[in-house]
Amino acid sequence: MKKAQSKKTRKAMLFSRGLIIIIGGFITAYGLEAVLIPNNVSDGGVTGLSIVGSQWTGLPLGILIAILNIPFIYLGYKQIGKSFAIFSILGIASLAISTSLMHHIPTIIEIEGDTLLVTVVGGIIIGFGMGLALRNGGALDGIDMLAVLLSRKLPFGTSDLILFLNLFVFIVVSTVFGLRGALMSGIAYYIASKVIHIIEEGLSSTKAVYIITEHADEMMKEIGDRLGRACTLQHVEGGYSKKEFKQIKCVITRLEESKMKETIQDIDATSFVTVYDVSEVRGGNFK
Structure with missing residues (x-):
């Protein structure tokens, strides 16, 4: 059936x-x-x-x-x-x-x-x-x-x-x-x-934000509280320094980008951030 x-x-x-x-x-x-x-x-x-x-x-x-x-x-x-x-x-x-x-x-x-x-x-x-x-x-x-x-x-x-x-x-x-x-x-x-x-x-295109920070737990909590977005946490290693870091990945809409930047600035202004355009998102809290 x-x-x-x-x-x-x-x-x-x-x-x-x-x-x-x-x-x-x-x-x-x-x-x-x-x-x-x-x-x-x-x-x-x-x-x-x-x-x-x-x-x-x-x-x-x-x-x-x-x-x-x-x-x-x-x-x-x-x-x-x-x-x-x-x-x-x-x-x-x-x-x-x-x-x-x-x-x-x-x-x-x-x-x-x-x-x-x-x-x-x-x-x-x-x-x-x-x-x-x-x-x-x-x-x-x-x-x-x-x-x-x-x-x-x-x-x-x-x-x-x-x-x-x-x-x-x-x-x-x-x-x-x-x-x-x-x-x-x-x-x-x-x-x-x-x-x-x-x-x-689409006009309201989505973006993937990658954040390498030493304050990953606090950053993810604030992103969840302020933007209502879930994050994915990855453990990465510096190619030259061999130092271990935590990298946060979060997918947001274009309209949320400025709020995301404000959140990152408030929690860790020295974090390393990259932003990519995403052509399509399915599942999760995206409709």
Whole structure:
């Protein structure tokens, strides 16, 4: 009985994730067709190449998005797994179909001359849509997967390769939209990437705090009293001094960071503190 209920819950979760990814594709298509493309501004990645290809050949944007992403979907299947590939197919199909349906939708922002507002609004919209897809285990663009694969073969980081690949994309974009259009496309892509990060990580991101102190017991008690957070205690040894220390680890929200610093300062101002961003937290007293 419990196993059947668990299976039903899993199916419901997969369905909701798939639905959100479809909505993400729809939102991204709206940002492209109602904001960016009518104002001669493109996106980065495979979508940007598809926009250029559509302008060159006259083929529908949706068809090119679907065709050009096929090798990257296969790459995602081989490198990440079956579920990622299935969710990515769902997202890319949603994006491709939505762009076709919205091709003649009225432009919500149309400005002659200065297109900075267009890039900001368009970047926010497409970033929101892509972020929803990524947060739920899918993708709407395959160029990031290529960068991951190349980083394993070449002496460059993934972020460096993503930047390099998109520089190539924007050079291609400049052949259709001109240098100004390519620069605006780069700005829109940058804004979209920041919005994607916010959607993936959340506004109230969490942080892991590591504290090496000689007053570990008192520090943990105060953290519990002031912040209501539990701590983990580890015994560590100095690599050079060989002296033994106690290290406290505590996970807090971004809003609690200043209070944590105040607590550390009050108990042991000489303690050694490191703070790391945490992408996801489950269990404990975190909801």
